Amino acid sequence: MDFSSRQPQPQKHLLGITLVIVFHVALVYALVTGLGKKIVDVIKQPIETKVIEEIKPPPPPPERVLPPPPKLEAPPPPFIPPPEVQIATPPPVQNVISATTSTPPPVTDIRPVAPPAPPAPPAPPPKALPKTIGRVCPTQVQPEIPRKAIREGRSGSxxxxxxxxxxxxxxxxxxxxxxxxxxxxxxxxxxMQYRCIEDGPVTQEFVFKLD
Structure with a gap:
C-alpha cells in the first residue's frame, strides 16, 4: 500500500479538539452551578407506584329453590257394604183341579163412532175503547176559521x-x-201542533160556527 498519497487533514483534528473543550467547559459549569446535584436529586427520588385493584362485580343472588309441591293423595273411598239380597222362596204349588165349562163369547154390538165435535172458535178480542183526545193530547191548538168561510158566512164540521x-x-x-x-x-x-202523552190513533170532531 502506498501511504505517500495520504496527506494530513488538520481541519478534522481541530474540530475534534474544539468539541472536547466545549464538553469540559459545560461539565465544569454544571458542577459550579449545582445543576448536576439537582439531576442527581431527581434521580434519587423514590418512584411512587400505585396498585389499582380491579373492581369485582357483586356475586349474583343465590337462586331461589322452591319447595316441591305437596303430593295430594285422594282419600280412600268410604266402605259401602254390599246390599243384602233377600231371595223370597216361592210358596208351595198346590194341585187344584177346577172344572170349566165352555161358554160362547158375548156378542158385541159394533156401531160407527161419531166424529168429535169441532173446537169452538176463539172468542173475538175485546174492542179497544176509543181514547179521549183530551186525555191523550192535553195540549191542543184551536183551529182558525178560514177567511173564505168568513167571507161567505159558512159554518161546518x-x-x-x-x-x-x-x-x-x-x-x-x-x-x-x-x-x-x-x-x-x-x-x-x-x-199537527198538539202535544200528547200516549201513542196510538185518536179521533176528534171540530164544529165551526160564525157568530
Whole structure:
C-alpha cells in the first residue's frame, strides 16, 4: 500500500479538539452551578407506584329453590257394604183341579163412532175503547176559521183521525168534512201542533160556527 498519497487533514483534528473543550467547559459549569446535584436529586427520588385493584362485580343472588309441591293423595273411598239380597222362596204349588165349562163369547154390538165435535172458535178480542183526545193530547191548538168561510158566512164540521207517535201527531186523516175541503187545512195545521202523552190513533170532531 502506498501511504505517500495520504496527506494530513488538520481541519478534522481541530474540530475534534474544539468539541472536547466545549464538553469540559459545560461539565465544569454544571458542577459550579449545582445543576448536576439537582439531576442527581431527581434521580434519587423514590418512584411512587400505585396498585389499582380491579373492581369485582357483586356475586349474583343465590337462586331461589322452591319447595316441591305437596303430593295430594285422594282419600280412600268410604266402605259401602254390599246390599243384602233377600231371595223370597216361592210358596208351595198346590194341585187344584177346577172344572170349566165352555161358554160362547158375548156378542158385541159394533156401531160407527161419531166424529168429535169441532173446537169452538176463539172468542173475538175485546174492542179497544176509543181514547179521549183530551186525555191523550192535553195540549191542543184551536183551529182558525178560514177567511173564505168568513167571507161567505159558512159554518161546518170536520171529523179527523190522527196518529200519535212519540208525543206528537205524525199523520192527520179527514174522515168527514161539511162542506167538503173548506175547513180541512185548518184542522190539519191545528192538530199537527198538539202535544200528547200516549201513542196510538185518536179521533176528534171540530164544529165551526160564525157568530
Amino acid at each position: 170536520v171529523i179527523a183521525k190522527a196518529m200519535v207517535k212519540g208525543g206528537k201527531i205524525v199523520e192527520v186523516e179527514i174522515m168527514r168534512s161539511e162542506p167538503p175541503r173548506v175547513f180541512d187545512d185548518a184542522v190539519r195545521d191545528a192538530m
